Amino acid sequence: MTASTQIICRDCNNAFIYTDAERDFRDSRGLTRPELCPECRGKERARRNGDLILLYQRADALDPFLISGETPGNGRNHRVRDTRQQYTTTCAACGSETSVPFVPRGERPVYCRSCYNARKGR
Numbered sequence: 001m002t003a004s005t006q007i008i009c010r011d012c013n014n015a016f017i018y019t020d021a022e023r024d025f026r027d028s029r030g031l032t033r034p035e036l037c038p039e040c041r042g043k044e045r046a047r048r049n050g051d052l053i054l055l056y057q058r059a060d061a062l063d064p065f066l067i068s069g070e071t072p073g074n075g076r077n078h079r080v081r082d083t084r085q086q087y088t089t090t091c092a093a094c095g096s097e098t099s100v101p102f103v104p105r106g107e108r109p110v111y112c113r114s115c116y117n118a119r120k121g122r
Ligand SMILES: [Zn+2]
Pocket: 009, 010, 011, 012, 013, 014, 036, 037, 038, 039, 040, 041
């Protein structure tokens, strides 16, 4: 038997099916009939729970310098914590050129990959 109900969405006025299974599910959680279609419910939920995530996604798309703190003209190279950014430096052990994913400040020696692995003793 299929005793599903049709409900008109409060937001977009689209009719959607309210199934028995969903009613049982909501009953078990003490929830009433939904007033929004699944799509609008998704948006509503995203608004409530994902404000921060959405804000970040949107800000990144529209307004890159809101997050990076840079003016747009400065380009990507100066973005904070861009993991793809590599800095060229000299290996402290063998003296060959190597690149590292952080800014070498000279506080601690930087090694190329093979010297680093050798020092770790594999
Ligand atoms: Zn809707």
